[in-house]
Amino acid sequence: MRDAAIYLESIGISSIDINMGCPVRKVCKVGDG
Incomplete structure (x- = not known):
């Protein structure tokens, strides 16, 4: 995730x-979240 954040920045x-x-x-219970 760190590498992805650096790339996106x-x-x-x-x-x-x-x-x-x-x-x-x-x-x-309703599949949300």
């Missing part, structure tokens, strides 16, 4: 969205 990307999911039961 080098080509002008200024932010990365890292979605780690949501462990809340009401979210997980």
Whole structure:
């Protein structure tokens, strides 16, 4: 992930969205998160 972030920064990307999911039961039980 570090190497990818360095590469993306080098080509002008200024932010990365890292979605780690949501462990809340009401979210997980419907396949979201």
